[in-house]
Amino acid sequence: MSAERAAVAERTVHLIVERQDGPDAEPYEEEFEVPYRPGMNVIACLMEIQRNPVNKAGKPVAPVVWECNCLEEVCGACMMVINGKPRQACSALVDKLEQPIRLQPARTFPVIRDLVVDRSRMFEALKKVKAWIPIDGTYDLGPGPRMAERDRQWAYELSRCFTCGACVEACPNVNERTSFMGAFAISQARLFNAHPTGAMHREERLEALMGEGGIHECGNAQNCVEVCPKGIPLTTSIAEMNRQVTYYAMGAWLRR
Amino acid sequence: MSNQRIIVVGGGLAGLMTTIKIAEMGVPVDLFSLVPVRRSHSVCAQGGINGAVNTKGEGDSPWEHFDDTIYGGDFLANQPPVLGMCEAAPAIIHLMDRMGVMFNRTPEGLLDFRRFGGTKHHRTAFAGASTGQQLLYALDEQVRRHEVAGLVQKYEGWDFLCAVIDDEGICRGIIAQDLRSMEVRAFRADAVVVCTGGLGMIFGKSTNSIINTGSAASALYQQGVYYANPEMIQVHPTAIPGDDKLRLISESVRGEGGRVWTYKDGKPWYFLEEWYPEYGNLVPRDVATRAIFKVCVEMGLGVDGENMVYLDVSHIPAEVLNVRLGSVLDIYEKFVGDDPRKVPMKLFPAVHYSMGGLWVDYDQMTNIPGLFAAGECEYQYHGANRLGANSLLSCIYGGMVAGPNAVRWAKNLRKSCDALPESLYEGYRRREEEKFEAILKMDGPENPYALHRELGKWMTDNVTVVRYNDKLRQTEEKIVELMERWKRIGMADRSRWENQMAQFTRHLWNMLEFARAITRGALLRNESRGAHYKPEFPERDDENFLKTTKARWTPDGPVIEYEDVDVSLIKPRKRNYAVSKEATKE
Numbered sequence: 088m089s090a091e092r093a094a095v096a097e098r099t100v101h102l103i104v105e106r107q108d109g110p111d112a113e114p115y116e117e118e119f120e121v122p123y124r125p126g127m128n129v130i131a132c133l134m135e136i137q138r139n140p141v142n143k144a145g146k147p148v149a150p151v152v153w154e155c156n157c158l159e160e161v162c163g164a165c166m167m168v169i170n171g172k173p174r175q176a177c178s179a180l181v182d183k184l185e186q187p188i189r190l191q192p193a194r195t196f197p198v199i200r201d202l203v204v205d206r207s208r209m210f211e212a213l214k215k216v217k218a219w220i221p222i223d224g225t226y227d228l229g230p231g232p233r234m235a236e237r238d239r240q241w242a243y244e245l246s247r248c249f250t251c252g253a254c255v256e257a258c259p260n261v262n263e264r265t266s267f268m269g270a271f272a273i274s275q276a277r278l279f280n281a282h283p284t285g286a287m288h289r290e291e292r293l294e295a296l297m298g299e300g301g302i303h304e305c306g307n308a309q310n311c312v313e314v315c316p317k318g319i320p321l322t323t324s325i326a327e328m329n330r331q332v333t334y335y336a337m338g339a340w341l342r343r
Numbered sequence: 344m345s346n347q348r349i350i351v352v353g354g355g356l357a358g359l360m361t362t363i364k365i366a367e368m369g370v371p372v373d374l375f376s377l378v379p380v381r382r383s384h385s386v387c388a389q390g391g392i393n394g395a396v397n398t399k400g401e402g403d404s405p406w407e408h409f410d411d412t413i414y415g416g417d418f419l420a421n422q423p424p425v426l427g428m429c430e431a432a433p434a435i436i437h438l439m440d441r442m443g444v445m446f447n448r449t450p451e452g453l454l455d456f457r458r459f460g461g462t463k464h465h466r467t468a469f470a471g472a473s474t475g476q477q478l479l480y481a482l483d484e485q486v487r488r489h490e491v492a493g494l495v496q497k498y499e500g501w502d503f504l505c506a507v508i509d510d511e512g513i514c515r516g517i518i519a520q521d522l523r524s525m526e527v528r529a530f531r532a533d534a535v536v537v538c539t540g541g542l543g544m545i546f547g548k549s550t551n552s553i554i555n556t557g558s559a560a561s562a563l564y565q566q567g568v569y570y571a572n573p574e575m576i577q578v579h580p581t582a583i584p585g586d587d588k589l590r591l592i593s594e595s596v597r598g599e600g601g602r603v604w605t606y607k608d609g610k611p612w613y614f615l616e617e618w619y620p621e622y623g624n625l626v627p628r629d630v631a632t633r634a635i636f637k638v639c640v641e642m643g644l645g646v647d648g649e650n651m652v653y654l655d656v657s658h659i660p661a662e663v664l665n666v667r668l669g670s671v672l673d674i675y676e677k678f679v680g681d682d683p684r685k686v687p688m689k690l691f692p693a694v695h696y697s698m699g700g701l702w703v704d705y706d707q708m709t710n711i712p713g714l715f716a717a718g719e720c721e722y723q724y725h726g727a728n729r730l731g732a733n734s735l736l737s738c739i740y741g742g743m744v745a746g747p748n749a750v751r752w753a754k755n756l757r758k759s760c761d762a763l764p765e766s767l768y769e770g771y772r773r774r775e776e777e778k779f780e781a782i783l784k785m786d787g788p789e790n791p792y793a794l795h796r797e798l799g800k801w802m803t804d805n806v807t808v809v810r811y812n813d814k815l816r817q818t819e820e821k822i823v824e825l826m827e828r829w830k831r832i833g834m835a836d837r838s839r840w841e842n843q844m845a846q847f848t849r850h851l852w853n854m855l856e857f858a859r860a861i862t863r864g865a866l867l868r869n870e871s872r873g874a875h876y877k878p879e880f881p882e883r884d885d886e887n888f889l890k891t892t893k894a895r896w897t898p899d900g901p902v903i904e905y906e907d908v909d910v911s912l913i914k915p916r917k918r919n920y921a922v923s924k925e926a927t928k929e
Contacts, residue, residue: 149836219484220443231440233452
């Protein structure tokens, strides 16, 4: 073994994980030390704990519980708070993180266990804003509407939202006192209002955005766009939907 | 029978399309998924979906698509269902477009198409390089509509444990476990459709997601469903080697002009273009993978002496790359640190897809009546090697066939599941609960995650690109050893709340059972066909092996039977990608 490789073999990664045995249990910190390997991410560290579930003090413990699936930043499952910032654990590379690496659950959502949180409120919000194209059915009804490639390109950027919840976790206006649905849902409403068929039903989405937990709850902190792992222009979406909502409300008033 | 319900297990493309089709017919669906369906593995598909829409003046047709698919699969697929899929493909693409998928467009605002492996036609519709994600989202949104309308009840975060089979051998429901409360429950249904995806985790690291253990399909195999063509495992030519996973770099990169090369005698050597002048970098995956394997492992010509080759797009303008391949190049940049728009990517093959799966008939029904299967967990559409961008198609098409057939089956039942005794369900439920309790009590020295890593290494080393019978026999022995050691696992987590380790231990056993069938299927198929390659038997042997492998579970290991392949539409001919397809026809 070369000197360089020996040095790598001795290197370790120091993690401090905020754990919690169940929804009503008290949180506690547990430290772990796992062998370092070049290129490893936070997920690889947690997998190492699964293979050798022993904490830094040498005590056997239950392995840390967390959510993940695709490991390539396309499913949105592994969002957690890493060194204070909500982000995907799969793309959090150890080489780029300060140690000890502190892992916490995204507490804006109810904690289930350790780093696992319940994000079902996000899917409920998608129901509320009717984030879909109301097609007539899955029968063979011929081609879809034409769309300019230029419009398609920015709409595609919005469509890459994978419901990870980083924008919700970072938002100061999502808390016990409000029911704000979060930036992602507003951006999805914009996406479907931009589609030629979706636009036929734009009013339904605008009404939802004017209702409880809607766009008026946004305090313009702009944290969402900072933490979005896909670089989705969330604040642009909020501004655009504010405009649509305002025009719609004015129109409704004039029609009275 | 008015209160009929149908269960769909799995919320990827196949499961969601099945659900939509059933709900559209007015029948309520209980939809089970390990994860919120929007996080299913379908999101990982990158390059696109095939359909001979023929908008490029190339004279493409569903029949040409069919011929490419059958030829690419080395003639192991039954032909009629593949033709059905290819004929439905253009309408499926239009349907997904109507659902709002942001497919790339031409200047005229029409759908754009690009090339993929194993064809000469621009046949692949795409949404950037995250087509699977975009298709899945479209179906997820439609299912959410049906959910709001009250026709779909989702059970997200539930693990399928087994099917409930009545005295007549008919599937009447399932047993599943809530992965939070760990409660084991029985669910009645008049038909069950499993769409539980692939099994890449059996190979340790692969391009697959964490949930792709094949556990549900393996549980059904252990209940008597045939496992067809288990040995047909696709190894994708281009992935990023990694510690936690092997990240896919889409074939569409080559479809857009990416070139594979390595250094030979100090100069770049484009070996695919040299060896396969007709298809070049767009040979099918099995061919490209074997070539890269040969260059790296046999010739020792990998980049920097390691098992890697270059995939180069640096000659293509960055604006073009960003619009057509952006998200996949971002993955490389994010995880490796280099910008592929400027420097060539360093990649190696990785286990990617299972062509084999649960045996189904042309109605997508397994050999257990009332139990259907669709998507990667079944075997029907890809023969011995799948063409790129055919998997999204086969998932959606499979769901379109399975859904209506499940409804038809349920409507024709003489006796509804409601008429069956509670004792039938409670018996199954208690058995599964006892199995779980036994896992919680396990108290040995072995760690399930470490055993999994060992299994993965053996399977990857011996049951992938190049297969030798002696190594396959050793692997079988190893799997049996791992099964023994599985019984000596120690449960470090004894919680009855969100216990991932206990669940993984259950999945590991099911992986071992499937691994055994994969290895046995490979051992007995003494020929080379598609992804299955044995240097000791380098030629395809139609006389003995133009047959579907059917593995039947027994407590002492798999028993292999063979079934003739339906080749009624295209006569088998020798595959040769060095020349045009026309030259291979008589």
